[in-house]
Amino acid sequence: MWVRLWRDPVWRAVFFQVLLILGVVAVVAWVINNTLTNLEHRGISTGFDFLSQSAGFGIIQTLVEYDESQSFGRTFLVGLLNTLLVSFLGVIFATILGFLIGVARLSSNWLLARLASTYIEIFRNIPLLLQIFFWYFAVLGVLPSPRQSINFFDAIFLNVRGISLPWPILDSGMEIVVWAGIASLVLAMGVAGLCRNYRRTKGRPLPHIKVIIASVIIGLPLLTAWLTNAHLQWEMPVLRGFNFSGGLVILPELAALWFALSIYTAAFIAEVVRSGIESVSKGQKEAAAALGLKPRRVLSLVVIPQAMRVIIPPLTNQYLNLIKNSSLATAIGYPDLVSVFAGTTLNQTGQAVEVIAMTMAVYLTISLTVSVLMNLYNRWVSLVER
Amino acid sequence: MEQKMIPAREPPVNSRGILGWARENLFASPSQSLVTLALLYGLYLFIPPFWQWAVMDASWTGSSRSDCTTEGACWAFVTARLDQFIYGFYPDSEIWRVNLFFAQLAVVLGWLMIPRIPGKKMALVIGLLVLPVTSWLILTGSLLGLPPVETHQWGGLMVTLVLALYGMLASLPVGVLLALGRRSSMPVVRTFCTAYIELWRGVPLITVLFMASVMLPLFVPEEIVFDKLVRAMIGIVMFQSAYMAEVVRGGLQAIPRGQVEACQSLGMGYWQSMLLVVLPQAIRLVIPGIVNTFIALFKDTSLVLVIGLFDLLSIVQAGLNDPQWLGSAVEGYLFAGFVFWLFCFGMSQYSQRLEKH
Amino acid sequence: MEKMVREGQDPTSPVIQLKGVNKWYGNFHVLRDINLDVMRGEKIVICGPSGSGKSTLIRCINALEEHQEGQIIVDGTELNRDLKNIEKVRREVGMVFQQFNLFPHLTVLENCTLAPIWVRKASKKDAEKVAMEYLERVRIPDQADKYPGQLSGGQQQRVAIARSLCMNPEIMLFDEPTSALDPEMIKEVLDVMIELANEGMTMICVTHEMGFAKTVADRMIFMDQGQVVEEATPEVFFNNPESERTKEFLGQILIH
Numbered sequence: 001m002w003v004r005l006w007r008d009p010v011w012r013a014v015f016f017q018v019l020l021i022l023g024v025v026a027v028v029a030w031v032i033n034n035t036l037t038n039l040e041h042r043g044i045s046t047g048f049d050f051l052s053q054s055a056g057f058g059i060i061q062t063l064v065e066y067d068e069s070q071s072f073g074r075t076f077l078v079g080l081l082n083t084l085l086v087s088f089l090g091v092i093f094a095t096i097l098g099f100l101i102g103v104a105r106l107s108s109n110w111l112l113a114r115l116a117s118t119y120i121e122i123f124r125n126i127p128l129l130l131q132i133f134f135w136y137f138a139v140l141g142v143l144p145s146p147r148q149s150i151n152f153f154d155a156i157f158l159n160v161r162g163i164s165l166p167w168p169i170l171d172s173g174m175e176i177v178v179w180a181g182i183a184s185l186v187l188a189m190g191v192a193g194l195c196r197n198y199r200r201t202k203g204r205p206l207p208h209i210k211v212i213i214a215s216v217i218i219g220l221p222l223l224t225a226w227l228t229n230a231h232l233q234w235e236m237p238v239l240r241g242f243n244f245s246g247g248l249v250i251l252p253e254l255a256a257l258w259f260a261l262s263i264y265t266a267a268f269i270a271e272v273v274r275s276g277i278e279s280v281s282k283g284q285k286e287a288a289a290a291l292g293l294k295p296r297r298v299l300s301l302v303v304i305p306q307a308m309r310v311i312i313p314p315l316t317n318q319y320l321n322l323i324k325n326s327s328l329a330t331a332i333g334y335p336d337l338v339s340v341f342a343g344t345t346l347n348q349t350g351q352a353v354e355v356i357a358m359t360m361a362v363y364l365t366i367s368l369t370v371s372v373l374m375n376l377y378n379r380w381v382s383l384v385e386r
Numbered sequence: 387m388e389q390k391m392i393p394a395r396e397p398p399v400n401s402r403g404i405l406g407w408a409r410e411n412l413f414a415s416p417s418q419s420l421v422t423l424a425l426l427y428g429l430y431l432f433i434p435p436f437w438q439w440a441v442m443d444a445s446w447t448g449s450s451r452s453d454c455t456t457e458g459a460c461w462a463f464v465t466a467r468l469d470q471f472i473y474g475f476y477p478d479s480e481i482w483r484v485n486l487f488f489a490q491l492a493v494v495l496g497w498l499m500i501p502r503i504p505g506k507k508m509a510l511v512i513g514l515l516v517l518p519v520t521s522w523l524i525l526t527g528s529l530l531g532l533p534p535v536e537t538h539q540w541g542g543l544m545v546t547l548v549l550a551l552y553g554m555l556a557s558l559p560v561g562v563l564l565a566l567g568r569r570s571s572m573p574v575v576r577t578f579c580t581a582y583i584e585l586w587r588g589v590p591l592i593t594v595l596f597m598a599s600v601m602l603p604l605f606v607p608e609e610i611v612f613d614k615l616v617r618a619m620i621g622i623v624m625f626q627s628a629y630m631a632e633v634v635r636g637g638l639q640a641i642p643r644g645q646v647e648a649c650q651s652l653g654m655g656y657w658q659s660m661l662l663v664v665l666p667q668a669i670r671l672v673i674p675g676i677v678n679t680f681i682a683l684f685k686d687t688s689l690v691l692v693i694g695l696f697d698l699l700s701i702v703q704a705g706l707n708d709p710q711w712l713g714s715a716v717e718g719y720l721f722a723g724f725v726f727w728l729f730c731f732g733m734s735q736y737s738q739r740l741e742k743h
Numbered sequence: 744m745e746k747m748v749r750e751g752q753d754p755t756s757p758v759i760q761l762k763g764v765n766k767w768y769g770n771f772h773v774l775r776d777i778n779l780d781v782m783r784g785e786k787i788v789i790c791g792p793s794g795s796g797k798s799t800l801i802r803c804i805n806a807l808e809e810h811q812e813g814q815i816i817v818d819g820t821e822l823n824r825d826l827k828n829i830e831k832v833r834r835e836v837g838m839v840f841q842q843f844n845l846f847p848h849l850t851v852l853e854n855c856t857l858a859p860i861w862v863r864k865a866s867k868k869d870a871e872k873v874a875m876e877y878l879e880r881v882r883i884p885d886q887a888d889k890y891p892g893q894l895s896g897g898q899q900q901r902v903a904i905a906r907s908l909c910m911n912p913e914i915m916l917f918d919e920p921t922s923a924l925d926p927e928m929i930k931e932v933l934d935v936m937i938e939l940a941n942e943g944m945t946m947i948c949v950t951h952e953m954g955f956a957k958t959v960a961d962r963m964i965f966m967d968q969g970q971v972v973e974e975a976t977p978e979v980f981f982n983n984p985e986s987e988r989t990k991e992f993l994g995q996i997l998i999h
Binding site for chain 1 (some may be wrong): 824825827874
């Protein structure tokens, strides 16, 4: 009877799977048991109560209101927002740089192509952490003190405490102007849509359309500014005592992390872009040129749309890598999620399991969300191609 | 009418030789020429001063920063501490053991990578099974009657290599099992492997290292104490095996279904067909991918700095805080960067060469 | 290893029996009530239009595909959910595929010795001796140390036949063995198959090579839409088929 069951593939599969479940459950139970015993011996409490306790430490960069009296839960939010900030800045800069270098890599200018590939080979083969240290300790760390700041036009000051920039003051009058700017962009997009429609039905472009769109974008905000009599005021950084105050200060920690992340990731994005463009066969370009399309149209109508389909999935992967790599912040003390929450908060509370689980959950959520979106995109692309 | 054959002529002068090449590749149009000139000017601004600083004016020996000139690079920082950068705090009298480890590695890698030398299978067996054991015995000194050297005395390039190599060797079999599991027909096995892979691929290595260093001791009974290096290694293997699994899975997908069917028709079972037929082909197919994940791992070992291990980068970083050498950051990072770059660039060239064949 | 006549087996009873075999792919009914007896030493050729289920049928005989209803008994062993039976049948039944399915990472000789060594637990030396004998029979002993990628399609298919024979099978299944070959290579493979047939091997071939069928077949089977439409000796089948569907099919392929 048992021998018969053992030789039956269906029963055998059931047996293995039950065994696996039991094994995993046993290991997990063992781990939980050990952890609880160990925590008890060390007098560490468990559970998520600590999130509402007062944190009692300061954070050097906060995007939302925060002070020492606020809770550990709040430090989670502050850290998360700082992670998102540097990731966002990094993604933008890395994309621009990566696309430029990727295209330069394929340039017919030999020198430009060589330099681009030198860039790629240098920066992707050196550990990111080393690059972060280089920017932080070897470049930004040796800048002069605030009193001897490197000064650009008396407005931008570079010193060891960071980069101070003027920052616009948004009073109520200015707010209207900003809204007018947004409205003009929407309007311009509408006009552009109309003229595309016109062109499709009439077969020729609307006359002076570029001038009209440009004047909407520039004119409308200017007009509102004039009507409401608002004028833009800048808050200038001013040296007070040993440091600058006022304006916007980019901390050296943020700057170093931002540069290093962007420059490192740009090397990978450049490779993604290059292989994307190369994946469009020469025949496609020749066919388009043979139809009489101008080189610029060949690029914008035939090559880029096809290349983008190849580029987007690995590009998204690079963005995810950048977000995950931003956790290296902790090595130079930029207050990101890992540094603030899995660093300081963990040390203060000792609740390693909860803190690390929450931190991992954040990254996991971002990764899984993006990969679900990517799967949808891939399905959509394969539908379109058929 | 008589048809005369046209003899082959040389191409016009302006498409020949260096001038022709430059005309075509550097000065094809006015805008191209402008770009070329701008780039040349940029290089002129950067390279000669760098050369002057890094080589001409540099100081190569000395025992503190004050022995160096102010206008040139202070390579004395590197030369004075080179032993530490390579061997960490390994006792001077025992350094031959680390050198033996390096030598073993060089021999086996050379054997594997140079196509002309025969006996690749033998080299693979030695590299995957014998070398890790002998290296561990030599480095720790256990069982051989050598004076024991504890892992907290290890450091520098040696730790970087140990972490990367052992991380790789252990994650390969785990990754293969996970990849097979993810393609299994048993839903529970498949779900488990997929969840494991996606979990580790979705989080940064640094959180995994934190977990290994802070949480691992909580997970096991108090009597079991892991060495810090071993904890880092466990973290690295958990993380790396997920990436390895995805690489191997790519190879498995590329093997046609007919291969397994042929095995079945010959009476071979699942493990026989996998081990003898499918995996040898799949792994050979993804060697470039494996080398690439190894490069990533090699760079990532520098993260062990955050849990207090001294790999190459963190030992250089520690050296920079020495009051005698303050201000040598650029030299230190350039040196460490160059060593990492040499390894990574070399491996990526190797993997690209494999991909072309 | 020499070919043994197994004792205690009745030479007059069928070596393969299919009773009321049915199979579905999802909702698609691929095999419908198949009944077939194959006698020891008998040569059967199965033909029919593509998608008629002929490949699926022979793949069921060595359990590469699972049937859902009915019985398949090979040499006294029933193919059911018992792994032991499946292993036993697969050891006794050889199969040759349309796409050869040689192992590209092994030499020709290693291809032939792999299963004898690991499944039959033969020594390497014995396995190689047997393999060389069969490679000589398929007339490519000189290619033994080459890799499959270095051989022509016809040579590869002959290696595939030798590989199966090395397991010393009672029965050989051929799944369109010449369909992936260039025309000039078809003959060299068919010659080997004819030789094998003359030696008394039990064979089931799915093929469109009607010349081969006329030469060796004891029985022709015509399948369409998952069922056996016609079953007859070659003389009757080619000269005087019963069903309209068979006539139409023969008309289509014999014109060429």
